[in-house]
Amino acid sequence: MKDASSRFRELRERLTHFHSLNTAAGLLEWDMEVNMPRAASEARALQFSAVTKAAHEVIVAEETGHLVEELAPAAAAAPADDAMAAAWRWTEREYRRRRNQPVSFVEELAAHTARAQEVWVEARSRKDYSLFRPELEKMVELKRRQAGFVGDFADPYDAWLEEFEPGMTTSSIEKLFAGLKPGLVDLVSRVSERAGSVRLPELKGSFPVDRQRVFGEEVARAMGFDFERGRLDVSAHPFSATIARDDVRLTTRYREDLPLSSLFGIMHEAGHGLYEQNVSDELTHTPLCHGSTMAVHESQSRLWENLVGRGRGFWKRFAPRFHEMFPAAAGLDAEALYRAANKVERSHIRVEADELTYSLHVMLRFDLERALVSGKVKAGDLPDAWAAKSKEYLGIVPPDAAAGVLQDVHWSAGLLGYFPTYAVGNMISVQLFEAAPKTEDYSVLLGWLRENVHRHGRKFHAEELVRRATGKPISPEPYLRYLKTKFGELYGL
Amino acid sequence: MKDASSRFRELRERLTHFHSLNTAAGLLEWDMEVNMPRAASEARALQFSAVTKAAHEVIVAEETGHLVEELAPAAAAAPADDAMAAAWRWTEREYRRRRNQPVSFVEELAAHTARAQEVWVEARSRKDYSLFRPELEKMVELKRRQAGFVGDFADPYDAWLEEFEPGMTTSSIEKLFAGLKPGLVDLVSRVSERAGSVRLPELKGSFPVDRQRVFGEEVARAMGFDFERGRLDVSAHPFSATIARDDVRLTTRYREDLPLSSLFGIMHEAGHGLYEQNVSDELTHTPLCHGSTMAVHESQSRLWENLVGRGRGFWKRFAPRFHEMFPAAAGLDAEALYRAANKVERSHIRVEADELTYSLHVMLRFDLERALVSGKVKAGDLPDAWAAKSKEYLGIVPPDAAAGVLQDVHWSAGLLGYFPTYAVGNMISVQLFEAAPKTEDYSVLLGWLRENVHRHGRKFHAEELVRRATGKPISPEPYLRYLKTKFGELYGL
Numbered sequence: 001m002k003d004a005s006s007r008f009r010e011l012r013e014r015l016t017h018f019h020s021l022n023t024a025a026g027l028l029e030w031d032m033e034v035n036m037p038r039a040a041s042e043a044r045a046l047q048f049s050a051v052t053k054a055a056h057e058v059i060v061a062e063e064t065g066h067l068v069e070e071l072a073p074a075a076a077a078a079p080a081d082d083a084m085a086a087a088w089r090w091t092e093r094e095y096r097r098r099r100n101q102p103v104s105f106v107e108e109l110a111a112h113t114a115r116a117q118e119v120w121v122e123a124r125s126r127k128d129y130s131l132f133r134p135e136l137e138k139m140v141e142l143k144r145r146q147a148g149f150v151g152d153f154a155d156p157y158d159a160w161l162e163e164f165e166p167g168m169t170t171s172s173i174e175k176l177f178a179g180l181k182p183g184l185v186d187l188v189s190r191v192s193e194r195a196g197s198v199r200l201p202e203l204k205g206s207f208p209v210d211r212q213r214v215f216g217e218e219v220a221r222a223m224g225f226d227f228e229r230g231r232l233d234v235s236a237h238p239f240s241a242t243i244a245r246d247d248v249r250l251t252t253r254y255r256e257d258l259p260l261s262s263l264f265g266i267m268h269e270a271g272h273g274l275y276e277q278n279v280s281d282e283l284t285h286t287p288l289c290h291g292s293t294m295a296v297h298e299s300q301s302r303l304w305e306n307l308v309g310r311g312r313g314f315w316k317r318f319a320p321r322f323h324e325m326f327p328a329a330a331g332l333d334a335e336a337l338y339r340a341a342n343k344v345e346r347s348h349i350r351v352e353a354d355e356l357t358y359s360l361h362v363m364l365r366f367d368l369e370r371a372l373v374s375g376k377v378k379a380g381d382l383p384d385a386w387a388a389k390s391k392e393y394l395g396i397v398p399p400d401a402a403a404g405v406l407q408d409v410h411w412s413a414g415l416l417g418y419f420p421t422y423a424v425g426n427m428i429s430v431q432l433f434e435a436a437p438k439t440e441d442y443s444v445l446l447g448w449l450r451e452n453v454h455r456h457g458r459k460f461h462a463e464e465l466v467r468r469a470t471g472k473p474i475s476p477e478p479y480l481r482y483l484k485t486k487f488g489e490l491y492g493l
Numbered sequence: 494m495k496d497a498s499s500r501f502r503e504l505r506e507r508l509t510h511f512h513s514l515n516t517a518a519g520l521l522e523w524d525m526e527v528n529m530p531r532a533a534s535e536a537r538a539l540q541f542s543a544v545t546k547a548a549h550e551v552i553v554a555e556e557t558g559h560l561v562e563e564l565a566p567a568a569a570a571a572p573a574d575d576a577m578a579a580a581w582r583w584t585e586r587e588y589r590r591r592r593n594q595p596v597s598f599v600e601e602l603a604a605h606t607a608r609a610q611e612v613w614v615e616a617r618s619r620k621d622y623s624l625f626r627p628e629l630e631k632m633v634e635l636k637r638r639q640a641g642f643v644g645d646f647a648d649p650y651d652a653w654l655e656e657f658e659p660g661m662t663t664s665s666i667e668k669l670f671a672g673l674k675p676g677l678v679d680l681v682s683r684v685s686e687r688a689g690s691v692r693l694p695e696l697k698g699s700f701p702v703d704r705q706r707v708f709g710e711e712v713a714r715a716m717g718f719d720f721e722r723g724r725l726d727v728s729a730h731p732f733s734a735t736i737a738r739d740d741v742r743l744t745t746r747y748r749e750d751l752p753l754s755s756l757f758g759i760m761h762e763a764g765h766g767l768y769e770q771n772v773s774d775e776l777t778h779t780p781l782c783h784g785s786t787m788a789v790h791e792s793q794s795r796l797w798e799n800l801v802g803r804g805r806g807f808w809k810r811f812a813p814r815f816h817e818m819f820p821a822a823a824g825l826d827a828e829a830l831y832r833a834a835n836k837v838e839r840s841h842i843r844v845e846a847d848e849l850t851y852s853l854h855v856m857l858r859f860d861l862e863r864a865l866v867s868g869k870v871k872a873g874d875l876p877d878a879w880a881a882k883s884k885e886y887l888g889i890v891p892p893d894a895a896a897g898v899l900q901d902v903h904w905s906a907g908l909l910g911y912f913p914t915y916a917v918g919n920m921i922s923v924q925l926f927e928a929a930p931k932t933e934d935y936s937v938l939l940g941w942l943r944e945n946v947h948r949h950g951r952k953f954h955a956e957e958l959v960r961r962a963t964g965k966p967i968s969p970e971p972y973l974r975y976l977k978t979k980f981g982e983l984y985g986l
Contacts, residue, residue: 016539017543020536020539020540020542020543020544021540021543021544021547023536023540024517024521024540024543024544027520027521027524027540028517028520031520031524035724036736036740037720037721037722037723037724037739037740038721039721039722039739039740040722040736040737040739040740042778043513043516043736043737043738043739043740043777043778044737044740046509046513046778047513047514047516047517047520047737049513050510050513050514050517050547051513051514051517051544051547054514054543054544054547227530228530228531228532229530229532229533230530231528231530243529243533243536244533244536244537244540245536246530246532246533246536247529247530247532247533247536247537284536285535285536285539
């Protein structure tokens with residue numbers, strides 16, 4: 001029998017092969033959103049499916065199972081921050097999750113997902129939930145069955161969570177949300193009362209798109225995003241894509257009347273991008289060479305978007321350049337720009353929500369996903385349950401299904417268990433920001449994040465990473481305290 | 494045993510799987526030239542190798558061999574233009590060529606190619622052939638060995654040709670070149686003598702790059718290139734890439750002082766692109782959904798670049814718009830622009846050669862490749878042999894190796910047997926152009942090409958395709974006659 005270190009090398013080669021195929025599939029997706037003529041969708045679907053199938057086969061191969069089995073003792077004996085031990089942990093999970101789903105089930109789920117997404121688009125455009133209801137019912141049932149395949153979980157929701165937030169459980173999320181919800185609902189309610197009398201300034205006028213692009217790039221560069229190892233392009237929906245550690249691509253969209261929308265979009269995606277660009281060399285060309293869990297990733301995008309970009313210091317620094325680029329903003333000084341960037345408004349659409357109300361949208365979806373998986377709410381009753389939760393958390397009720405239960409792509413895409421990571425990411429963003437040096441020199445901030453978060457790639461899950469970086473467990477209190485201070489001051493509470 | 498039609502369906506599915514992976518690899522290459530940050534080269538090489546390996550495995554799988562064997566009788570009995578029979582012929586060749594090369598040999602050749610390309614770049618920049626000589630020696634030896642693996646060929650050069658120009662043999666190419674060379678050498682010599690006294694007009698001044706782009710797109714659109722199913726981008730070296738039948742991508746490069754360089758580059762690549770965009774539906778999503786052989790493909794790019802773009806009719810049509818876009822060209826009327834586009838100059842670099850001398854560069858390389866494979870010329874004697882041939886064909890001797898034996902990428906890339914297809918493509922371009930309706934309405938010309946060439950994809954090899962389209966075999970005479978007429982008139986012979 002070969003020694004562990006040579007078997008670890010074999011594992012690493014296998015992971016590099018998987019990663020190369022997987023990131024090639026990532027390029028197919030990026031290109032589809034940025035460059036591809038629409039006429040080529042059918043060919044692109046075939047290409048994507050062929051490359052992801054090849055990647056999948058590398059993981060589910062019997063040899064992967066042998067490596068996982070043989071290397072278990074060595075991985076368990078290694079220090080937690082050992083790159084090979086981390087690779088083993090990643091492989092064990094992927095192998096277990098993928099290998100135990102029967103091929104026929106995987107195909108059924110893929111076919112249903114394709115169908116559900118088509119129906120969802122149609123249902124949303126018609127604002128008719130009844131069209132989508134049977135698809136959602138079937139999706140929940142398939143995802144429940146999937147949970148049974150992928151591991152031995154007390155609650156199917158734990159199996160869903162493991163896909164996006166390994167290391168966390170339903171009950172750990174419930175605990176975090178229980179610590180956030182009452183205080184946040186109360187704060188939103190009080191700010192909303194004040195919002196009638198406290199009018200924050202607004203940016204009005206024309207903000208030429210090519211100047212928005214230049215300004216956005218300048219800000220991303222100031223954050224430390226390396227354009228020698230990345231790009232910024234345009235797509236219908238902003239996203240970031242890691243084609244390689246040294247090829248990280250951001251996208252945004254521009255509207256001439258909404259300069260802050262593209263700016264914060266760029267800062268958000270650049271936050272994700274910085275994470276991916278700064279993983280350490282020892283992890284490159286492997287699946288560990290990505291940001292850790294979804295919550296940690298979101299902590300990075302939110303940190304730059306909200307704690308930096310929607311902060312006073314940012315506007316003090318960038319107001320002169322903003323005025324130079326956009327004469328329409330001449331009437332707003334740095335303080336006014338800061339205030340304009342922080343307007344609170346209770347609204348229906350999560351992706352357009354302000355910093356204060358955002359996490360309530362997420363908790364609403366978490367509650368409903370939990371109710372769906374436990375059977376407490378049937379798919380047919382979802383619009384009513386949504387309305388009730390929205391009233392309870394945000395004080396408003398959506399006028400139609402497109403502004404409510406049909407607004408997100410996640411459920412049609414089978415991404416159940418994804419939502420809570422957004423709110424946990426918000427909590428982590430504040431904890432990290434408060435542990436980092438207080439400075440408006442972003443290279444110092446980035447240096448701290450690189451050392452404490454980025455370089456580790458996927459070595460640690462959220463809890464372990466936050467403990468190492470801050471000395472404390474993940475907690476909602478710093479986040480709530482931060483929101484109370486910031487919005488209390490803005491709205492004179 | 495299953496019936497042939499159900500086995501043909503299995504073959505088609507297998508080919509679609511291969512084609513999807515192969516065109517995904519094509520996107521990796523396109524993106525590398527157009528978008529990728531240079532820092533990501535190492536990751537991109539891993540991605541490209543992983544995806545092409547997956548594609549290769551689809552072809553060399555035992556099941557492919559079974560399909561080829563079982564379907565041989567049905568394919569032989571089908572009409573020549575049957576899509577499935579053509580798919581069988583393609584698969585038989587690919588399976589035979591790939592399957593019979595030992596994995597260790599394929600790896601050795603790939604490793605040597607990577608090394609040879611690096612050394613070639615260095616040698617060319619230093620103008621020092623002695624650096625590259627051992628790499629070329631080894632490349633010729635490896636390619637000779639490869640010829641032994643891939644089939645039962647009388648001459649190793651036939652095996653090399655089959656990769657790029659299946660259906661043609663060394664002797665058929667020799668016959669074509671024998672019919673072209675004496676007349677062409679004589680014509681070039683007589684035109685060169687006259688070129689001292691007959692001065693054709695020249696375009697001088699500034700031609701803004703963004704206007705070159707607009708004009709080039711207008712011309713490509715006038716040719717019939719469908720921008721709803723394709724793109725035009727910028728890269729260091731112009732090329733065209735077929736990501737899908739409905740996603741055909743052209744690239745060019747711009748120099749402010751050379752508007753004809755980007756224009757003819759775009760017309761050349763759009764000629765390739767039109768071919769790929771107009772393959773019939775029955776072949777989409779398979780490897781048959783590409784232009785036929787390299788020679789036929791080159792006939793399409795050359796037809797649009799030279800017979801259309803360097804023709805009098807083109808300049809009559811486009812001179813007004815050209816003047817509108819480029820004030821610097823105001824002094825040259827349509828006839829002068831036509832003449833400026835057709836200046837002849839004996840020069841050393843093939844890719845910069847004019848229409849008249851181009852094929853002589855190609856024949857020189859064919860002669861030297863033949864001499865290398867037969868052993869008549871050793872790698873060490875190549876610069877002398879090059880100088881002698883260059884003197885004989887073009888009347889000039891390169892001043893250094895960078896302008897001679899080191900100028901092309903082909904030999905370092907292992908593309909021996911590729912060159913002759915360029916000259917055969919020139920011959921075919923004239924034969925097809927003369928068989929097509931005489932018109933300046935490009936939609937009529939494109940319609941004829943679509944019907945007689947494009948729609949067939951890879952169903953037929955060059956000889957069969959030309960016979961079907963023109964009723965005649967491939968021949969050098971129309972090409973030579975066309976050159977004599979055109980350049981005789983331009984240079985007053």
